[in-house]
Amino acid sequence: MQAENAAPRKKWLDITVISPARALTLMCAGALIGTVLGVQTLIADKGKGVVVGVPPEDVAIVNGVPIARSDFDAELLLNYKVDPAHATPAQKRRTLDMLIDQELSVERGKSLYVDRYDSELRAILFSAVEASVTADALTAQVDDAKLRRYFEANRARYAGEGFLALRDFVFPANADGEKIVAALKAARGAPAAAAKFGGRDSNRVKGEEFYFAAKVHLGDDLYAQAVALATGAVSAPISRPDGLHVLYIVRNKPPHEPSFELARGDVQRDFMAEAAGKLRTGEDSFFVRRANIIIAADLK
């Protein structure tokens, strides 16, 4: 009797034998799992389907559009200086009402094509689209090898500024340049030595200056001469419309050699910005190719 009872069970469990009971059970289990997953998807899928209840990260769904709890919290803080744990029910209700009104207005605005006429809104939309397009590039984990390659390709960008302190002596145009240079070298650039030849310090560079400032103050040609000289050097005479210039370099400290370790933060920022730019350009060209754009005859 026992053997007779055991036989159907074995058949049910034996996968080599077709069993309608097993097929039915598995089908029901599959349907149940599918239903559970489907319901979960509907709950989690923001505004893309029939929403069953409000997802925990949102405070309301308005015409299928979720209002995020983080936005609700931020509004509470902005309007009442309280966090949600300390807000009164009235404050919460007013904030929620305001956010719902806002959402309805946004929808109304869309139907009225407000974005066509409001340049500020267009700018905000542009930034928001840009942010979503470039999100992948800006949140990507970049390894050091890529950053190092980028750094090597753009080394000059990460160098600091050099410092320059000098005396720019101006002499009469007919002065003897060679004697002046010799005298200044001997006197280590002392103004008194220049005065003997009728020279004076132009005072264009006052004290120690960064290279960029010295370039502005001296002009390109004098700066080019100065920056090539070492501390304590005297330049060759340089003829300019206002007379003969001789430079004495009090201190020339070139920019420090850029180091990847020091510049890593800046390198990463620039690398990611460039990656985001490429992504944006690609996206732009994709949409431009598919857009129907008609340009005025005078601007073609």
Added chain:
Amino acid sequence: MTVKAWLAPKRLALAAGLVLALCIAAWIYVQTAEAGMLRRAPDTVTADPGLARLAEFFGGQVFAARCVACHGANAKGDRRTGAPDLTDSDWLYGEGKVSDIEQVVNYGIRAHHSKTKNLAAMPAFGRAYPYANYVIAPLTPAQIGDVVEYLTFMQGKPADQGPVGRGAVIYNGSGSCYDCHSQDGKGDDFIGAPNLIDNVTLYGDGSKKALFESISLGRGGICPGWIFDLGPAAIREVSIYVYSLSHGQAQTQQAKHAS
């Protein structure tokens, strides 16, 4: 009982069913707990030890996958790149509450989002055009040196009085340093201007050379906003994990991640 008997189809089916049931139960538990965590005000989640532990567990995994590249496995940051130490009590933005952290995780810092933290950056006073947003005059190396002496004095360290006086004038005048860092040098956590006198350094070793570099070359670190990449639960969890790093609860877990 023999191994063959243990591996009987009936037992295997039972075991598989049990595992499936456990997985479904765990999934439902996590989903329910995460929903409860999201419905609570961010700053109150840590008051529930069970929720906090769950958030720290999942948040730690998000941190390991997304944040360690800059902040390090031990979350101590990197002073070469200006990635802040997340285990101390010094906060660049906000007061270090879960809601403050979540705001940064969501929208980032200088991260191309309308809600990102991007009100100010440190100008490069040693460049021809120190600041991109508006016109600021550059400083000379001597002036920057004076400001460095003044900051050293403000930190309570020995400093040369002559440059300190000149530096104070620049700090509170032409350099406009006070505008972000405030007159007492304690910074402004609304715009992310660091406290300059607490001996917590964001960039470099706090030496005069490092200060000179920061003033002359400028600073402006970035932190990506994760709102497009992570779900709300993951964002809340990693925020709670980061909060717990400086509030004791997850230090053991963080040490495990580091090891």
